Amino acid sequence: MSRHAASLSLRSFAGLGRALLAAIAVGTLVAACAGNQAALSDIRYDLGPLEAQPAPPSLPPLKVLEVSAPPTLDHDGILYRISGDAQRESRYANSRWTMSPARLLTQRLRTSLSSRATVLSGADAVPAPMLKIELTEFEQVFDNANSSSGVLAARATLMQGGKVIAQRSFISRAPASSQDAAGGAAALRAASDDFAGQIGAWLSVQAFAGTP
Secondary structure, three states, X not given: OOHHHHHHHHHHHHHHHHHHHHHHHHHHXXXXXXXXXXXXXXXXXXXXXXXXXXXXXXXXXXXXXXXXXXXXXXXXXXXXXXXXXXXXXXXXEEEEEOOOHHHHHHHXXXXXXXXXXXXXXXXXXXXXXXXXXXXXXXXXXXXXXXXXXXXXXXXXXXXXXXXXXXXXXXXXXXXXXXXXXXHHHHHHHHHHHHHXXXXXHHHHOOOOOOOO
């Protein structure tokens, strides 16, 4: 083989090596990006631990039923909406709740109210007042590109002996610290805690309060 031919062969081999290394590098980058995308597509949020609260007035034993919600809230999507647009809401593509908002709120209410009452489920045979919550809104609402809030709306019905003692609609709103799913989830956590506090205060002034 001539020197010229050998030189061409070496240059061809070197070029092939560089191309192969480049292909490996690109493949690694694509895999890394795919891995990051997979991680981003599975971000889950819950309401976090309940913060310590001052000792509230005690309540009698209370049945806290599972929170009900319409089909639009019967999923794990984190919803957001532009303020004033009542007919269109969207879900974040890469972030979800660990369970439906109704189930998250059921757990939150039972945990919060257990600090002042013996909390029972609807399946318990013990006679006790019954609290029913119907969740109607649980979403991040954007006023503009730089401002949003977590908004929770629900109706509470208190029953005893098959009769309605009281009924009231509640709205709780908390500002979001960032205009994304993480900010919305944190704001809805704060709104949920505020709602639980409102429910506790409302229950404490009902006719059954303080009775055995």
